[in-house]
Amino acid sequence: MTELLQIFANNLxxxxxxxxxxxxxxxxxxxxxxxxxxxxxxxxxxxLVLDLLTRNQLSLVxxxxxxxxxxxxxxxxxxxxxxxxxxxxxxxxxLMAVLLTSVFANSGNYxxxxxxxxxxxxxxxxxxxxxxxxxxxxxxxxxxxxSMGHLNFKDALLGMLKVPTIYAIIVAMIIVRTGWVMPSPLxxxxxxxxxxxxxxxxxxxxxxLQRAQWSKNIMAISISVFMRLIxxxxxGWGLSILFGLKGAFRQAGVTDASLPxxxxxxxxxxxxxxxxxxxxxxxxxxxxxxPLTLTPVLFILGK
Numbered sequence: 001m002t003e004l005l006q007i008f009a010n011n012l013x014x015x016x017x018x019x020x021x022x023x024x025x026x027x028x029x030x031x032x033x034x035x036x037x038x039x040x041x042x043x044x045x046x047x048l049v050l051d052l053l054t055r056n057q058l059s060l061v062x063x064x065x066x067x068x069x070x071x072x073x074x075x076x077x078x079x080x081x082x083x084x085x086x087x088x089x090x091x092x093x094x095l096m097a098v099l100l101t102s103v104f105a106n107s108g109n110y111x112x113x114x115x116x117x118x119x120x121x122x123x124x125x126x127x128x129x130x131x132x133x134x135x136x137x138x139x140x141x142x143x144x145x146x147s148m149g150h151l152n153f154k155d156a157l158l159g160m161l162k163v164p165t166i167y168a169i170i171v172a173m174i175i176v177r178t179g180w181v182m183p184s185p186l187x188x189x190x191x192x193x194x195x196x197x198x199x200x201x202x203x204x205x206x207x208x209l210q211r212a213q214w215s216k217n218i219m220a221i222s223i224s225v226f227m228r229l230i231x232x233x234x235x236g237w238g239l240s241i242l243f244g245l246k247g248a249f250r251q252a253g254v255t256d257a258s259l260p261x262x263x264x265x266x267x268x269x270x271x272x273x274x275x276x277x278x279x280x281x282x283x284x285x286x287x288x289x290x291p292l293t294l295t296p297v298l299f300i301l302g303k
Contacts, residue, residue, distance in 0.1 A: 003299065004296065004299055007118075007298050007299050007302070008291060008295045010118075011114060011117045012114070012291045012294060012295060012298075014113075014117060015113055015114055015117070018202035018206070019202045019205040019206035019209065021203060021206060022202065022204060022205060022206020022207045022209075022210070023206035023207070023209055023210045025207065026206065026207040026210035026211065033204060033207040033208050033211070036203070036204055036207060037204050040109075040197065040200050040201060040204060044194070044196050044197035044200055044201075045108075045165060045197050045201075046164045046165050046167070046168035047168070047190050047193035047194045047197065048128070048193075048194040048197035049128050049132065049165050049168045049169060049172065050168040050172050050190055051190050051191055051194035052125045052128050053125060053128070053168075053169065053173070053176070054172050054175050054176060054182075055121065055125075056121060056122060058125055058126070060173070062126070062129075062249070063129050065243065065249075066126050066129040066133070066249070066253070067129060067130075067133040069130070069239060069240075069243050069253050070129075070133040070134055070137075071137070072239050072242075072243075073235055073236060073253075073256075073257045074103050074137060076235050076238075076239065077102060077103050077227065077231065077232060077235050078099060078102070078103040080227065080231060081098060081099050081102040081103065081223075081224075081227045081231075082095070082099055084223060085099065085223065088219065090219075090220065090223075093274060093275055094217065094220050094275060094278070096274055097220065097224075097274050097278050097279050097282075098220050098223055098224045098227075098282075100265050100269065100274065100279065101224045101228065101265050101279055101282040101283065101286075102223075102224050102227040102228050102261075104137075104138055104261065104262040104264070104265055105134070105228065105232065105257065105260065105261065105262060106205070106259050106260050106261060106263060106287070107127065107134050108131050108135070108201060108262070108264075109201030109202060109204050110201075110205060110259055110260065110290075111131065111256050111259050112124065112128065112131060112197075112198055112201060113198045113199075113201065113202055114255065114259075115251070115255055115256070116198060118301075118302070119248060119251045119252065119301075119302075120248070122247075123248040123249075123251045123252040124252070125248075126248060126249050126252035127252040127255070127256060130252060130253065131256075132165050132166070132169065134256075134262075135163065136163065138262070138264060138268075204263075205263060205287075208263040208266065208283075209283070211266075211280070212280040212281065212283060212284040214277065214281050214284075215275070215277040215278040215280075215281040215282075217275075217278050217281075220275075220278055220282075221278070221281055221285055224261070224282045224286070225261075225282060225285050225286045225289060228259075228261055229258070229260065229286060229289060229290060229293040230293065232258050232259070233254065233257060233258035233293065233297050235257055236253060236254040236255075236257025236258055237254055237257075239253075239257070240253050240254050250301070251301045251302075254297065254301055255294075255297065255301065258293065258294055258297045259290065259294070260283070260286035260287045260289070261282055261286045261287070262283075263283055265279050266279050266283055
C-alpha cells in the first residue's frame with residue numbers, strides 16, 4: 001500500500017495539482033482555453049515531438065509498430081463498447097456519445113506528462129507517436145462518429161494536412177536518417193519550446209475540465225467510464241503481448257490504453273450536438289476517477 005501511495009504521489013499528484021491550477025485559473029481569471037490550446041497545438045507540441053524523436057532516434061519500424069498498436073487499441077475498444085451499448089439498448093445518439101468517449105483516451109495533455117514522470121524520456125518518445133496516431137484518427141474517425149455518418153472526407157483529409165506535428169515527424173526522420181545536427185541556436189529554441197509543452201498541456205486540461213457540465217444519464221456515464229478505465233487497461237495488456245512489446249514501449253503503450261477520456265471529445269460533441277452534457281460529464285468523471293485505476297497499472301508496469 002505504501003508503494004502504491006508513493007506511485008500516486010510521485011506520478012499522478014503533480015498532474016492533478018497542475019491541472020487543478022488550470023481549473024482555478026479558468027474559474028476565477030476566465031482564461032479562454034481555445035487560444036491557449038492553439039499555442040500548444042501549433043508551437044509547443046510540434047517542438048516537443050521534434051525534440052523527442054531527434055534525441056531518442058526511433059526507427060521507422062518502431063513508429064509504424066506504435067501506430068499499429070494505437071489503431072488496434074482503438075478498434076478493439078470500439079468494438080467492445082459498441083457491443084455493450086447494443087446489449088444495453090442505448091439510443092443511437094447516446095451510443096455514439098459513449099463510443100466516442102470510450103475509444104479516445106487523453107493521450108496528450110494527460111498521457112504525455114504521466115508517462116514522462118513515471119517512465120522517462122524513452123517511453124515518452126513512444127507515447128508521442130501514439131498520441132499523434134490517435135490525434136489523426138480523432139480528426140477523421142472521431143468526426144465520423146460525432147457526425148453519425150455525415151462526414152466530408154475531402155475536408156477530413158485537408159484537416160489532417162494542417163496538423164503541424166506531422167511535419168515535425170517528417171523533419172525529425174530526415175534529421176535522424178541524414179545525421180544532420182541542428183545549429184545550436186535552433187536546437188536550444190526547440191528544446192526551450194519543448195520544455196513548456198507538458199506543463200501547458202496540464203493547465204489546458206484544467207481549463208477544459210472547469211467548463212464541464214453534468215448529465216443525469218448515469219447508465220451511459222457508467223458504461224463509458226467502465227470501458228475506458230477498466231476494459232482499456234485489459235485491452236492494452238492483451239495487445240501488448242500480441243505485439244510483443246517490451247520495456248519502455250510496453251510501458252507507454254499500456255499506460256496510453258488505460259487513460260481517461262480525451263478532453264477534445266467535448267469539442268466534437270458540442271460541434272455536432274452529440275449529447276454534449278453527457279460527453280463532458282464522462283470526461284470529468286473518468287479524469288477524476290483515473291488515479292484509482294492508473295496507480296495499480298503504473299505499479300505493475302514498473303515491476
